[in-house]
Amino acid sequence: MWLIGVAGFLLLEAAAARGYQPHYSYADNYISELGAHGPLTYLMHLGFYLQGVAYLLGAVLVSGSFRRSTTRVFLALAAANAVGNTLVGAFPGGGLHGIGAALALTAGNAATLAGSSAIAPARRRGGYRVVSKVIAVLGFICLSVFAVGAAGGSMHISAIGVWERGSVYAIFLWQLWTVLCLQSNRPE
Numbered sequence: 526m527w528l529i530g531v532a533g534f535l536l537l538e539a540a541a542a543r544g545y546q547p548h549y550s551y552a553d554n555y556i557s558e559l560g561a562h563g564p565l566t567y568l569m570h571l572g573f574y575l576q577g578v579a580y581l582l583g584a585v586l587v588s589g590s591f592r593r594s595t596t597r598v599f600l601a602l603a604a605a606n607a608v609g610n611t612l613v614g615a616f617p618g619g620g621l622h623g624i625g626a627a628l629a630l631t632a633g634n635a636a637t638l639a640g641s642s643a644i645a646p647a648r649r650r651g652g653y654r655v656v657s658k659v660i661a662v663l664g665f666i667c668l669s670v671f672a673v674g675a676a677g678g679s680m681h682i683s684a685i686g687v688w689e690r691g692s693v694y695a696i697f698l699w700q701l702w703t704v705l706c707l708q709s710n711r712p713e
Contacts, residue, residue, distance in 0.1 A: 630692050
């Protein structure tokens with residue numbers, strides 16, 4: 526599920542960016558601009574929906590026992606991420622869009638931290654947990670810089686799109702890292 530969500534989002538994002546007028550910059554434009562302007566906005570909306578649903582379904586599939594408190598926290602954060610992505614896709618701008626973005630990015634990166642301890646086969650790998658936590662920290666650093674830049678004010682943040690993508694793509698990177706670790710744990 527996670528491979529489908531990440532690959533689908535990235536492909537739909539790239540297609541929407543190609544149709545953006547006059548020019549879309551991955552470094553300088555917000556991701557959400559692809560869902561608000563241009564002839565292919567529906568592709569970006571679909572990307573947000575796909576990632577939200579795939580993230581939650583994937584989280585349920587890899588979680589194992591729901592009796593562990595770490596698993597329940599992880600699943601709650603995954604659900605919050607899915608709700609956030611859905612709001613971002615449904616509302617291309619405005620207050621609900623902002624709430625959705627904050628929810629998706631905060632819960633998604635927090636789920637990376639929780640998931641590093643919650644996912645049964647992967648939690649036996651010490652390296653998995655360390656790398657997962659590093660990814661989460663990088664995601665939160667990017668989110669913090671992005672939030673300062675998005676808030677406006679007197680501080681200008683260059684390459685705002687890079688910081689936003691750093692937060693989003695950290696979530697994707699963790700999903701792919703987790704899939705890789707789970708696949709390497711499978712019996713032949």
